[in-house]
Amino acid sequence: MTKPLQLYETYDRKMVHDIFEPFSPFHWGTGTWGSHGIVKIPNRDKNYVFFVTFGRKQGDHQFKEEITQEGILTWQSQPHQTLKNPNISKFVNHDHTKNNIYLFLRTRSLNPKTKKAEPYTYLGQLAYISHDKTIEKPVHFTWQILNWHIDEQTLRRMSLSLANFERDQVIKDTNSKYNLILVDPPYGKSGGNVNSPSFQGRHINFSENELIKKSIGLSGELLVLENEKQYLIENDRRDLADKVLHTSVIEGDGAGFDIQSYFLDDKPKFIEVKTTVGGINTPFIVTANELAFSKAQPNSYELHRVYNFKLNSKIGYYYILKGDISANKNLIPNRFMAY
The missing domain is CATH 2.30.280 (PUA domain-like)
Structure with missing residues (x-):
C-alpha cells in the first residue's frame, strides 16, 4: 500500500x-x-x-x-x-x-x-x-x-539546525511603548510583479498555517489597538481613547475593519490590521468586504500593515496605507467561487 x-x-x-x-x-x-x-x-x-x-x-x-x-x-x-x-x-x-x-x-x-x-x-x-x-x-x-x-x-x-535570516533582528530601540516601529510604506502600486535586484531582497513568507495565522492576526490587532489608544492619550484625547473598539473581537470578522478609532478632530477612523511574520514585501490576504469598505470610506480607512512580527515577544514593524486599498496595492485573485 x-x-x-x-x-x-x-x-x-x-x-x-x-x-x-x-x-x-x-x-x-x-x-x-x-x-x-x-x-x-x-x-x-x-x-x-x-x-x-x-x-x-x-x-x-x-x-x-x-x-x-x-x-x-x-x-x-x-x-x-x-x-x-x-x-x-x-x-x-x-x-x-x-x-x-x-x-x-x-x-x-x-x-x-x-x-x-x-x-x-x-x-x-x-x-x-x-x-x-x-x-x-x-x-x-x-x-x-x-x-x-x-x-x-x-x-x-x-538533525536539522535552522539559520537566522540576515534581516531577522530583535527590535531593541523603539519609540512605541507597545513594540511597534512605524516606517514608510515600501512602494506604491506597480504594474506587475515586484522583483528585487538582490539575492534576498524579496522577503515573502507563506508559512503560517490557519491556527498560527489566527494567533498572529489577533496579536497584531492587539498591538495596533494599544498603539492607537496610546497615540490618542499622548495627544490629550483620553476621551477618544476610551471609545476605541476592537470591532473584530466584538462583532467577529465581516465588518470590513478590525478596529474603530478616532482622528484627533473626533472623526471616526476604521483600521484594518494585516500581520505576518514575513518581511515588508510579504503578500497578505484582502477580503472583498475589506476592499469594499475601504472604497466606501476612503477618508476614514487605514490599513496598518504589521510585518517582521515576533509572536513570542510581541514586537514588529508597521506601515500605514490610507484610503482605498486597490489604489495602494496590486490585488491578485487566487481563488474563485463557483455556483
Whole structure:
C-alpha cells in the first residue's frame, strides 16, 4: 500500500516514486526517480519533486544550502546549469498558486549509526522568492516553504539546525511603548510583479498555517489597538481613547475593519490590521468586504500593515496605507467561487 504524502513524515525514493508515478518501473540508484535531485512529475507541466541533501558535494562544487527559522530555503541548482537553462527559467517563473514543487530533504546521505541510507523528510511545497542574477553554475535560489510549522522533535530527528535570516533582528530601540516601529510604506502600486535586484531582497513568507495565522492576526490587532489608544492619550484625547473598539473581537470578522478609532478632530477612523511574520514585501490576504469598505470610506480607512512580527515577544514593524486599498496595492485573485 502506498504511503500517503504527509508533512514531516519520512520517505525513501521508492515511496516518493510510488506516490507520483506508481505504474512506472523504479530502480535504486539509477534512473530519474532513483538518482536525480530534480524530478519532473509526468503529465503535470511545471510540477516537480526536489530531493535535497544538505552538505553534499558534486565534483569540485560544495553545496551550501540551509533553511531559516521562517522556512526560507537557500538552494542551489545543478553545478552545470546556467541562468538560460529551461528548468531554471521555469523555477524563476514558478507560480505556487498554479503549480507545485514538493520538497524532500535530509541533512546527510547515511545514518551514522546504522550506515544505511538516510530517508528524506517531506517538508512541504515551495514558493519562489528570488534568485541571484549574478551567479550561475550553479544558480542560487531562495524559496519559501509553504505551511511551515516544523516542531522541535522533527528538527532533532532530522538533525536539522535552522539559520537566522540576515534581516531577522530583535527590535531593541523603539519609540512605541507597545513594540511597534512605524516606517514608510515600501512602494506604491506597480504594474506587475515586484522583483528585487538582490539575492534576498524579496522577503515573502507563506508559512503560517490557519491556527498560527489566527494567533498572529489577533496579536497584531492587539498591538495596533494599544498603539492607537496610546497615540490618542499622548495627544490629550483620553476621551477618544476610551471609545476605541476592537470591532473584530466584538462583532467577529465581516465588518470590513478590525478596529474603530478616532482622528484627533473626533472623526471616526476604521483600521484594518494585516500581520505576518514575513518581511515588508510579504503578500497578505484582502477580503472583498475589506476592499469594499475601504472604497466606501476612503477618508476614514487605514490599513496598518504589521510585518517582521515576533509572536513570542510581541514586537514588529508597521506601515500605514490610507484610503482605498486597490489604489495602494496590486490585488491578485487566487481563488474563485463557483455556483
